[in-house]
Amino acid sequence: MFSYMGRVLELDLTKGKATPMTLSEDLVKRFIGGRGIGASFLWDLLKPGVDPLSPENVLIFSVGPLTGTSAQSSHRWVAQFKSPLTTTYFRSVGGGFFGAELKFAGYDAVVVRGRAERPTYVYIENDVVEFRKADIVWGMTTDATRDFLRDETSKDSKMVVIGPAGERLVRISAIVTDDMRTAARGGGGAVMGSKNLKAIVVKGSSRPTIYDEDAFREVVKEQVERFVKNPVFERLKAFGTDGSCYPFYTLGHFPTYNFKQLELDNIEAFRIENLTKYMVKHYGCYGCMIRCGKVFKLTEGPYAGVVWDFPEYETHWSFGGNLGITNVEAITVANMLCDKYGLDTISTGVVIGLVYELYEKGIIGRKEIGGLDLRWGDPEPMVNLVRKIALREGIGDILAEGVKRAAEALGRGAERFAMHVKGLELPAYDPRSAKANGLNLVTSPIGASHTMGWNSYEIAGIPQKMDPLSVEGKAEITKYVQDRVALIETGVFCTLPWNRWMMDEELYSRMLYAATGIREFNDVKYLLLVGERIFNLERLINAREGIDGKYDKAPLRIVKEPVPRFPSKGQVFEEEILLKDYYRARGWDERGMPTRGKLNELGLSEVKPASTRIDVK
Amino acid sequence: MKVLVKILLEERPEGVNDLWVHMRDGSTLKDLVEHLEAIGLKIDLSRNTIILVNGRHADYIGGLGTCLNDLDEVVLMHPPEGG
Numbered sequence A: 001m002f003s004y005m006g007r008v009l010e011l012d013l014t015k016g017k018a019t020p021m022t023l024s025e026d027l028v029k030r031f032i033g034g035r036g037i038g039a040s041f042l043w044d045l046l047k048p049g050v051d052p053l054s055p056e057n058v059l060i061f062s063v064g065p066l067t068g069t070s071a072q073s074s075h076r077w078v079a080q081f082k083s084p085l086t087t088t089y090f091r092s093v094g095g096g097f098f099g100a101e102l103k104f105a106g107y108d109a110v111v112v113r114g115r116a117e118r119p120t121y122v123y124i125e126n127d128v129v130e131f132r133k134a135d136i137v138w139g140m141t142t143d144a145t146r147d148f149l150r151d152e153t154s155k156d157s158k159m160v161v162i163g164p165a166g167e168r169l170v171r172i173s174a175i176v177t178d179d180m181r182t183a184a185r186g187g188g189g190a191v192m193g194s195k196n197l198k199a200i201v202v203k204g205s206s207r208p209t210i211y212d213e214d215a216f217r218e219v220v221k222e223q224v225e226r227f228v229k230n231p232v233f234e235r236l237k238a239f240g241t242d243g244s245c246y247p248f249y250t251l252g253h254f255p256t257y258n259f260k261q262l263e264l265d266n267i268e269a270f271r272i273e274n275l276t277k278y279m280v281k282h283y284g285c286y287g288c289m290i291r292c293g294k295v296f297k298l299t300e301g302p303y304a305g306v307v308w309d310f311p312e313y314e315t316h317w318s319f320g321g322n323l324g325i326t327n328v329e330a331i332t333v334a335n336m337l338c339d340k341y342g343l344d345t346i347s348t349g350v351v352i353g354l355v356y357e358l359y360e361k362g363i364i365g366r367k368e369i370g371g372l373d374l375r376w377g378d379p380e381p382m383v384n385l386v387r388k389i390a391l392r393e394g395i396g397d398i399l400a401e402g403v404k405r406a407a408e409a410l411g412r413g414a415e416r417f418a419m420h421v422k423g424l425e426l427p428a429y430d431p432r433s434a435k436a437n438g439l440n441l442v443t444s445p446i447g448a449s450h451t452m453g454w455n456s457y458e459i460a461g462i463p464q465k466m467d468p469l470s471v472e473g474k475a476e477i478t479k480y481v482q483d484r485v486a487l488i489e490t491g492v493f494c495t496l497p498w499n500r501w502m503m504d505e506e507l508y509s510r511m512l513y514a515a516t517g518i519r520e521f522n523d524v525k526y527l528l529l530v531g532e533r534i535f536n537l538e539r540l541i542n543a544r545e546g547i548d549g550k551y552d553k554a555p556l557r558i559v560k561e562p563v564p565r566f567p568s569k570g571q572v573f574e575e576e577i578l579l580k581d582y583y584r585a586r587g588w589d590e591r592g593m594p595t596r597g598k599l600n601e602l603g604l605s606e607v608k609p610a611s612t613r614i615d616v617k
Numbered sequence B: 001m002k003v004l005v006k007i008l009l010e011e012r013p014e015g016v017n018d019l020w021v022h023m024r025d026g027s028t029l030k031d032l033v034e035h036l037e038a039i040g041l042k043i044d045l046s047r048n049t050i051i052l053v054n055g056r057h058a059d060y061i062g063g064l065g066t067c068l069n070d071l072d073e074v075v076l077m078h079p080p081e082g083g
Helices: A025-031 A034-045 A098-104 A142-152 A188-194 A213-229 A231-250 A272-278 A313-318 A328-341 A345-360 A379-391 A403-410 A435-443 A474-488 A495-499 A505-516 A524-544 A556-560 A575-586 A596-601 B029-038
Strands: A007-012 A017-022 A059-062 A077-082 A089-094 A109-113 A120-125 A128-133 A158-161 A175-177 A197-203 A279-283 A293-297 A307-309 B002-007 B018-022 B050-053 B073-077
Touching (some): A034 A109, A034 A524, A142 A158, A142 A197, A175 A188, A213 A231, A213 A505, A231 A272, A231 A293, A231 B073, A328 A379, A345 A379, A435 A575, A474 A505, A505 A524, B029 B073
Antiparallel strands (some): A059 A077
C-alpha cells in the first residue's frame, strides 16, 4: 500500500512480546487511518466492561496516510483507549515529532496490551523492539525522563512519556511528547501508568512511498499556497492560540468563575499585546509551517527566570478566567507544572475551579483543603493545588479523580458545581454562548471536548455566518462538523488549519488519492461517509459499555442558570430541543442510538447486537 | 452619547487600542464606521473583519443599521483563531 507502512505493532507488556502485524487494505479503505483505524481496533479488541486501569484495557497509538510525507500539518498522532476518567471510548491527539518518527520506524499504529511486571519503557528502532527497565526514570518529570531516555537510546529519538501524575493513576493525567506537546485529555497518562509503561521511544529510518510523486508534489504546493494566502495563517504564526483569549471573552466564551460568567476584572491582561511581551521564541510540530508554538520568558515577580512552553488559549482560561485569575506569570508556571508532572491543563483547572467555588460557598472549609485560602483571583493556592493533584497529596488525592468523582466524593451538593459532560471537564467555551458548540460538547462520545466539533460557522462566521445564540439549524451543522473532524483526524491533521478553511475535504481528497492511489479516496462524499462511520462506531463502543443518550447531559448550571454578562446575557443552553433535533439529524433513535438503517447506510451492518449490550432498533 | 470602541485589528493606527467616541443620539453603526474611517482607520467589512456591539455580531442584530446607545461597547476584530 502506498503512503502507509502497512504494519501495526502489537506490544504485549505482560509477556514482553512485540508482534508486527499487517495492516489490511480493507481496513484502510473503510477507516483511512489515525482515529478511524484506532476506533476500529478498539471495537475489535476492547472487551466491554473492563476496568480502564486494568491490564485488559487496550491503548492504541496511530498515525495516518499523510503522516511523515511532505504534506503540511498532517503529522499528529492519536491515542485511543477506554478512559479511566469517563469510562467511555476515548481519543486524544498529540503533536510534536513522535507521529512522523513512528511512521519512519515502519508502523501505522501500535497496539499496547497487558501490564508489565515492573516499570518499563519500549524502545522501537525500526524492526528492533526492546522492552527495557524504566526503574531509574520512574518518578521523574516528563522533561527529565526525555533527557535520560535520549541518553539511553539516541539523541534523535522521539517519544511519548508520562510523568509522576500518570504513574500515580491520576485520572486527569496526560501523555506527553519529548517536546512537551500532549495528548492531554481523558487520562491516557494513567492508562500508561496502570500498565507500568513509562514511555514509548522511537527512531526510524524508513519513509512512506507515494503513489504519484508528481501529483502529490503539485497538490502539496497548492496546500502551501492556500495556507500562506489565508489571513489567519500569519496570526496563528505570530500568536498561536493566544490571539483568541480576549476576542473569545468578548464573544461570551473564556467563561469566568467556574462558569458563573461574571465580568472578569483586568481581562485586559489577556489582550494579545500583553501576552506577546512574554514571547521569546516560536516553534512548530514536524512538517507544519504554521509554527503556532511559543515560548514564554518570565522576568519579574516570584516566578522570574522561568522559561517554558506558553499556555495555550485553553490554559490561560482554565488557570486564569476560570478562577478569576489574571496573573499570566502564575498561569505560565501552572502550565509548566502540568507539562512536567503530566497533567491535562483543562481538567486540572476545572477541578480546581470546583474547590474554589465550594470554598466560596462554605461547603468545604480551610481544614479540609490543607489550610489553603482559596479566594477567586488568588493564583498562589492554584499553583499549590496543581502539585498536590499531580502527587495525590492531601485534597489533591480527591481532585486527582477528576471533577465528577471529586464532587461525588466531597458530597454536600458539590455535584451542582462540577462542570463536565460524561465525566470530562468542560473546556473554554460556554454552551450558552454558542449552541452548536454546546451541542458538540454534550454529544461528543468522549465528553466535553471542544476539538471534537469546534464550530467555526457560529464562532468565527467561517465559511458562513451562523448566529451563535440561535438553536435553528444547529443539529445539522454540529453533525457535519463532528464527522468532518473525525475525517481530519484520519490524516492525522491538526484541526487548526481546517477550522479556518485553510484546508478542506476536497483538497484532502486529492492529497489522499495522489499519496495512496486508493480510488475510493478520490471522492469527497465517500470521505465524509468515513467520518460519519467513525463517529457512529465510537458511539457504538460507548453503547456497548452501557453509555447511551442518557449521558448526553450538560451541567445543570449551563441548562438552568442564565448568563449574567454580555453578549449572552439571559441565555441558557436549550438542551432538550437541541438534542431531539440532533438525534433526528444523525438518524438515531430517541435514545440517541444509531438505528439499524443508519448502520447499514454506514457499512457498519456487521455490528452484532446479540453479542453486546447494544440494542439496535 | 459616547461609545467605547475597542480595536483588535493589526491595521489599527499606531498606539490606538481603545477610544471613546462621542456621537449624536440616534447614531447607527454605519455612522460610527464612517467616523472611524474619517480619522484614518481602515475597516475591511469583508469576511476578514467582525464588528461586535456589546459582544453580539452586528450581522445578527441589524448590521450597519444597528442603533447605538450610550456606553455601548463596539469591538472590531478579525474572526478569532480557535483551539
